[in-house]
Amino acid sequence: SQQGEEDPQALSIQEGENATMNCSYKTSINNLQWYRQNSGRGLVHLILIRSNEREKHSGRLRVTLDTSKKSSSLLITASRAADTASYFCATDNAGNMLTFGGGTRLMVKP
Amino acid sequence: GAGVSQSPSNKVTEKGKDVELRCDPISGHTALYWYRQRLGQGLEFLIYFQGNSAPDKSGLPSDRFSAERTGESVSTLTIQRTQQEDSAVYLCASSFFYGNTEAFFGQGTRLTVV
Numbered sequence: 001s002q003q004g005e006e007d008p009q010a011l012s013i014q015e016g017e018n019a020t021m022n023c024s025y026k027t028s029i030n031n032l033q034w035y036r037q038n039s040g041r042g043l044v045h046l047i048l049i050r051s052n053e054r055e056k057h058s059g060r061l062r063v064t065l066d067t068s069k070k071s072s073s074l075l076i077t078a079s080r081a082a083d084t085a086s087y088f089c090a091t092d093n094a095g096n097m098l099t100f101g102g103g104t105r106l107m108v109k110p
Numbered sequence: 111g112a113g114v115s116q117s118p119s120n121k122v123t124e125k126g127k128d129v130e131l132r133c134d135p136i137s138g139h140t141a142l143y144w145y146r147q148r149l150g151q152g153l154e155f156l157i158y159f160q161g162n163s164a165p166d167k168s169g170l171p172s173d174r175f176s177a178e179r180t181g182e183s184v185s186t187l188t189i190q191r192t193q194q195e196d197s198a199v200y201l202c203a204s205s206f207f208y209g210n211t212e213a214f215f216g217q218g219t220r221l222t223v224v
Contacts, residue, residue, distance in 0.1 A: 033212070033213075035215075041199070041217045041218050042114075042201065042215035042216055042217045042218060043153075043201070043203070043213075043215045044215070045212040045213065045214070048211075048212060088152065088153065090213075097143075097155060097158055097166060098143055098155075098158070098203070098205075098213055099155050100145070100152055100153035100155070101152055102151065102152035103152050
């Protein structure tokens with residue numbers, strides 16, 4: 001079964017707007033990661049946030065983690081058409097397996 | 111190599127045949143993961159290796175699926191007696207250590223069972 005679940009499943013915005021995606025998970029984690037996938041092939045790592053961290057930034061990306069609510073959010077600011085992709089959260093639980101959610105499909109319209 | 115390499119990139123096979131998918135991880139990466147992704151879906155965890163050992167094989171969908179890793183390097187995922195429901199992209203990833211670091215993905219093998 002999947003550990004993380006993203007919402008929304010699909011998001012369509014205009015270029016320049018911000019995009020927010022959420023991830024909820026079920027069990028305790030060591031860290032949470034966000035990945036991006038273009039065209040249904042390999043995933044690219046975006047950012048990792050550890051369980052003792054609450055917020056992390058990387059360029060136009062901002063990730064928050066709330067371990068009490070077992071949830072995380074990914075914010076992409078000033079979106080571009082090139083940000084169009086699927087975004088997945090992944091959690092590393094006590095078993096050290098890296099498990100992924102169902103993803104959010106983001107469409108950024110020029 | 112510079113990244114995770116998977117072969118073949120595409121495979122079309124007849125129902126009932128066996129297929130073998132290969133993954134070459136980044137040199138020095140001790141953890142290796144296999145996932146299955148059906149069209150428009152998320153990543154379904156299949157199996158992961160710590161070195162040459164697979165601590166948890168519960169993600170494998172049936173006993174037709176098996177995987178091995180040798181020399182803490184190359185891994186092969188074998189699907190016996192393929193079924194149409196096995197059609198998917200099979201993704202491999204490796205990381206320097208299990209879970210706590212970034213995982214690097216290959217481009218996947220797109221398997222089509224006809």
